Amino acid sequence: MTANLPNVDLNQTVCAIATPRGRGGLGVVRLSGPRAIAIADRIFRGQTKLSDAAGYTVHHGLVVDTDSNVEIDEVIATVFRSPKSFSGEDLVEFSAHGGPVILDRILHIMTANGANLAGPGEFTLRAFLNGRIDLTEAEAVADLISAKTDESAAAALKQLQGLLLEEVNEMRSRLLHVLARLEIDVDFTEENIEESEMSDLGTQLDELSNRIGQLLGGYQRGRILRDGFTVVLAGPPNAGKSTLFNRLARDERAIVTEIPGTTRDILREYINLNGWPVCIVDTAGMRETIDIVERIGVERTTAAVGAADGVIWLIDPSADWTKQLPVNEIMEADIPTIVCLNKSDLVPDADSLIRQIQTDIQAHKTNGEIRFIAMSAKTGEELESLLGVVSEWIARLGIDSHEAEIAINERHRAALVSAQSSLASARSTLNSGGESELVAFDVQAAATSLGEIIGETTTDQVLGEIFGNFCIGK
Numbered sequence: 001m002t003a004n005l006p007n008v009d010l011n012q013t014v015c016a017i018a019t020p021r022g023r024g025g026l027g028v029v030r031l032s033g034p035r036a037i038a039i040a041d042r043i044f045r046g047q048t049k050l051s052d053a054a055g056y057t058v059h060h061g062l063v064v065d066t067d068s069n070v071e072i073d074e075v076i077a078t079v080f081r082s083p084k085s086f087s088g089e090d091l092v093e094f095s096a097h098g099g100p101v102i103l104d105r106i107l108h109i110m111t112a113n114g115a116n117l118a119g120p121g122e123f124t125l126r127a128f129l130n131g132r133i134d135l136t137e138a139e140a141v142a143d144l145i146s147a148k149t150d151e152s153a154a155a156a157l158k159q160l161q162g163l164l165l166e167e168v169n170e171m172r173s174r175l176l177h178v179l180a181r182l183e184i185d186v187d188f189t190e191e192n193i194e195e196s197e198m199s200d201l202g203t204q205l206d207e208l209s210n211r212i213g214q215l216l217g218g219y220q221r222g223r224i225l226r227d228g229f230t231v232v233l234a235g236p237p238n239a240g241k242s243t244l245f246n247r248l249a250r251d252e253r254a255i256v257t258e259i260p261g262t263t264r265d266i267l268r269e270y271i272n273l274n275g276w277p278v279c280i281v282d283t284a285g286m287r288e289t290i291d292i293v294e295r296i297g298v299e300r301t302t303a304a305v306g307a308a309d310g311v312i313w314l315i316d317p318s319a320d321w322t323k324q325l326p327v328n329e330i331m332e333a334d335i336p337t338i339v340c341l342n343k344s345d346l347v348p349d350a351d352s353l354i355r356q357i358q359t360d361i362q363a364h365k366t367n368g369e370i371r372f373i374a375m376s377a378k379t380g381e382e383l384e385s386l387l388g389v390v391s392e393w394i395a396r397l398g399i400d401s402h403e404a405e406i407a408i409n410e411r412h413r414a415a416l417v418s419a420q421s422s423l424a425s426a427r428s429t430l431n432s433g434g435e436s437e438l439v440a441f442d443v444q445a446a447a448t449s450l451g452e453i454i455g456e457t458t459t460d461q462v463l464g465e466i467f468g469n470f471c472i473g474k
């Protein structure tokens, strides 16, 4: 991830189109910062002067080009006054007609009247810098916008409403309380901690460590809800991977032909499997080849298999199956795999054939589970069995449990792991009757790690990574 922190100057007023590019019934242009209402006032003609308008009020009028006095569009202006706005600043949103020409023109008029163009995620970044939201809530804005299923959206909304923030704040305040007690100890006795105090502190550290453990239990859930459970379709050329891919995606996304080696690039589609986003990946058929394009395709397939949560390996019964067995990368990896005898509609004895294949290869999978299904990508026969196995794989991650309620991301996970290790170190110093100063040092480090999650302690690089992934207008 290469991202730079947008160069934010909170004294400047910024503007951006907040709706997607293209034509739509409405398009929204946002203006935020200390001069937002003054600039909006200059370019707007309506019954009310926007500079007199209260926050949370809506006004009908025209946007006018202040240079030429030409009317541009009939709009609805919504006025928000600091701190009660998305960014925490004075903010005006113009809902105009959703055509790129109009929206660009309004943007241009705003810049001509003193606004700057906002960087990616700048409205959300301003909300964070103004203390309106914390870092977990800022991340939730992006998660909510990119949510792939209802479940993903619900988890993002919980985070946006501050579930993780509250949890982290509660833990931090308990740590700071422990710290206060330790510091009293340092100042007044300059010796080791008393017995009774020690066991009480120990209990507190253990409770906190357990709670962090529970939060870490929500990592898999968060990963799947954000990025999806990745299932790679692999196998020899012509086995029917792209046919299955299209059927799962319910779209003719991939080219299908009877020529082996049709697919070269990796294709991805998200499907919704009982609320879980599943990323289906179509790949180039695995074979030795001298065709340079196809060879790159095969390399990509191997990489995709390495990063998969599960693999579906397809076999074509119209060719010799003994030459189509899963590659070593799959047989030796801890990746659950389904070996699929495809084109069952073409063979009268598909079930007995798949049993033969099963007998032949079951013992060779040294890691991870392997299942066997005869199916037809063309007719859809046994497709439900296939999806049933994928559902089982997802269920096995335990991501439906209460423990995994808060869906944390990779950044949160890293900070929680570091906090947990500081707590373990504090605990062991305490156990060995160590100095309170040393215990305090580790407790402080744990509090700092937790602070990183909510953005209490954070670097520009972290902010750059988070906000650099936003689009303009958010």
Ligand SMILES: Nc1nc2c(ncn2[C@@H]2O[C@H](COP(=O)(O)OP(=O)(O)OP(=O)(O)O)[C@@H](O)[C@H]2O)c(=O)[nH]1
Pocket (backbone or CB within 6 Å): 236, 237, 238, 239, 240, 241, 242, 243, 244, 255, 256, 257, 258, 259, 260, 261, 262, 263, 264, 283, 284, 285, 286, 342, 343, 344, 345, 346, 375, 376, 377, 378, 379
């Ligand atoms: N009868 C029958 N034909 C199928 C089935 N699945 C795929 N085919 C046919 O098999 C041929 C190859 O299908 P593809 O989906 O392109 O195979 P692929 O595995 O993606 O092939 P490559 O991209 O070359 O690796 C096409 O002619 C499909 O129509 C099936 O279940 N039954």
Ligand SMILES: [Mg+2]
Pocket (backbone or CB within 6 Å): 241, 242, 243, 254, 255, 256, 262, 263, 283, 285
């Ligand atoms: Mg293909």
